[in-house]
Amino acid sequence: MNGTWLWLLVPLAPLLGCLALAIWRERAIGGLWLCCLPALAAALWPMPELFLPWIWEGVRWGGEDPLGRAWLGFSALLWGCAGIFAVSSMAGQAHLLRFWTCWLLALSGNLLLIIAADAMSFYLGFSLMSLSAYGLIVHNGGPGPRRAGRLYLQLAILGEMLLLAGLLLRAHDAGGSFDFFGWQALPLDGLTLALLMIGLGLKAGFWPLHVWLPQAHPAAPAPASAVLSGAMIKAGVLGLWRCLPETDPLLESLSGPLLLMGMFGAFYGALLGLCNPRSKAVLAYSSVSQMGWFVMILALIWRHPDQLGVLAAVLMLFGVHHGLAKGALFLAAGMSHESRLPWYAWLLLAMPALALAGLPLSSGGVAKEALKEAWYGGEFALWIPILGIASVGTALLVLRALWLMYQDQPPAPGRRPPLAQWAPWALLSLLPLAMPWLWPALRTPMMEHLAPADFWGLLWPLLLGLALAVLVIRRGWRVPPRLAQLPQPALRLSLGTRWLVLHPPLAELQPQPDRQRWRRRERAWNRLWRGNALNLSIWLIALLLWLGWAWRF
Numbered sequence: 001m002n003g004t005w006l007w008l009l010v011p012l013a014p015l016l017g018c019l020a021l022a023i024w025r026e027r028a029i030g031g032l033w034l035c036c037l038p039a040l041a042a043a044l045w046p047m048p049e050l051f052l053p054w055i056w057e058g059v060r061w062g063g064e065d066p067l068g069r070a071w072l073g074f075s076a077l078l079w080g081c082a083g084i085f086a087v088s089s090m091a092g093q094a095h096l097l098r099f100w101t102c103w104l105l106a107l108s109g110n111l112l113l114i115i116a117a118d119a120m121s122f123y124l125g126f127s128l129m130s131l132s133a134y135g136l137i138v139h140n141g142g143p144g145p146r147r148a149g150r151l152y153l154q155l156a157i158l159g160e161m162l163l164l165a166g167l168l169l170r171a172h173d174a175g176g177s178f179d180f181f182g183w184q185a186l187p188l189d190g191l192t193l194a195l196l197m198i199g200l201g202l203k204a205g206f207w208p209l210h211v212w213l214p215q216a217h218p219a220a221p222a223p224a225s226a227v228l229s230g231a232m233i234k235a236g237v238l239g240l241w242r243c244l245p246e247t248d249p250l251l252e253s254l255s256g257p258l259l260l261m262g263m264f265g266a267f268y269g270a271l272l273g274l275c276n277p278r279s280k281a282v283l284a285y286s287s288v289s290q291m292g293w294f295v296m297i298l299a300l301i302w303r304h305p306d307q308l309g310v311l312a313a314v315l316m317l318f319g320v321h322h323g324l325a326k327g328a329l330f331l332a333a334g335m336s337h338e339s340r341l342p343w344y345a346w347l348l349l350a351m352p353a354l355a356l357a358g359l360p361l362s363s364g365g366v367a368k369e370a371l372k373e374a375w376y377g378g379e380f381a382l383w384i385p386i387l388g389i390a391s392v393g394t395a396l397l398v399l400r401a402l403w404l405m406y407q408d409q410p411p412a413p414g415r416r417p418p419l420a421q422w423a424p425w426a427l428l429s430l431l432p433l434a435m436p437w438l439w440p441a442l443r444t445p446m447m448e449h450l451a452p453a454d455f456w457g458l459l460w461p462l463l464l465g466l467a468l469a470v471l472v473i474r475r476g477w478r479v480p481p482r483l484a485q486l487p488q489p490a491l492r493l494s495l496g497t498r499w500l501v502l503h504p505p506l507a508e509l510q511p512q513p514d515r516q517r518w519r520r521r522e523r524a525w526n527r528l529w530r531g532n533a534l535n536l537s538i539w540l541i542a543l544l545l546w547l548g549w550a551w552r553f
Helices: 005-044 066-089 098-116 118-139 143-173 192-203 213-219 222-232 234-243 249-273 279-303 304-339 341-354 363-376 381-408 420-437 441-447 454-477 490-501 515-529 533-552
Strands: none
Touching: 005 066, 005 098, 066 098, 066 222, 066 234, 066 363, 066 420, 066 490, 098 118, 098 234, 118 143, 118 222, 118 234, 118 381, 118 454, 143 192, 143 213, 143 234, 143 279, 192 249, 213 222, 213 279, 222 234, 222 279, 222 304, 222 490, 234 304, 249 279, 249 381, 279 304, 279 363, 279 381, 304 363, 304 381, 304 420, 304 441, 341 363, 341 381, 341 420, 363 381, 363 420, 363 441, 381 454, 420 441
């Protein structure tokens, strides 16, 4: 099989972890992070696709697609580091078996949708991941997590229904084929595009489909938030890349509005994040803002299919960079809430934060320079200055998150985080600076943009954001209470839906059968069959056999 069996282990290893959890219970928790190793090996070891016709026709897993392998590699690494962190940070909590069962199921679904080369496998992994993530969001219990989990579950189910409808329409146009490769040559209609954009956009969390993100992240434990923002929301972006054609007149005509939507989402997430007083909510709005950048990249791909290779590489770099940096920040939010961090921890924490803002020689800086270079050659080159302003918003957002984490620390030094939390978090924090030197896909564009002008183009938004942050702190400015408590129509709609379910507007029908009437009919039926039951049965079977024979002809 030339090692293709390893693709089978990628989604099955977490399911085997569920089996180990059922047998050894709490004793198995410490080794559950090992379930990520087959996925990490598959990302590092190129292998041909695995065909599984015994599951259903056309099932294919894996392949040597660079974007898919990079997505699989950073997802496995993030899940593994967050898993090690969770073993230590959640030790002694209640309902651990429930949490780890949901964790492993969500991990299995996430890995399956990444390696899926057919729509049915993708949808199976997508649904498994989405529904299992509900258990991670509501794990802490209480009114807040329950409200956040209910909103998430309502939108997740709606998104899956729309996604399934879009996939079935796409498969119908392909003559019943669910192969992603075959879909690339098929034209796209408006209804299918709307279904796929909304269904996958609800998971990706880009504006205006982001409403569950600011509710879910503050409610979930820190390791769950890390994988939810770093890995799971990328499933929506990956699904759009796989399900939609690379060149299509409809996509090309809508690329301009989609680009504007992405830009608005980048600013919208930054502005609302600056108004929020909770560090994890600020990081959630940062994810909404960053998803706007992903929408812009997809819009550029659909507008300029001749630059497909370059922009696909940019999409890959942004996915890896954002996933690892955001995972490190969410883990740090959990650490700072539980203990007071030393000064060198804040130096480590600054690395992923500044990388998100585009620090030169970091993964974020390299990704943004690659995006600018591809953008210059297209029809929207005049819009590039807006990217600099959006980078200022990102810088302000991450600096506010760091400031809120600092204020969120306990007043007394207390116990330092154990090594089981320090080690995975430090690894994720160092990667934004180490990856451009270790990974050729980042090293090559970094070496191409070492000119002073390139450095200044990345540095001035960061310096301006830092200057504005210092000015705000020195002046003692505070967010007005009205902006800190913005209305949440999505949450109200969710609560209204719950009320309607519990209190339906129409009274429940209570059947009141006429027992005497039905008893008389029963007696008449029994008299009819008395004595002739055998003959009537024979004639009825003969009639059915004749109808079956006639139907064949």
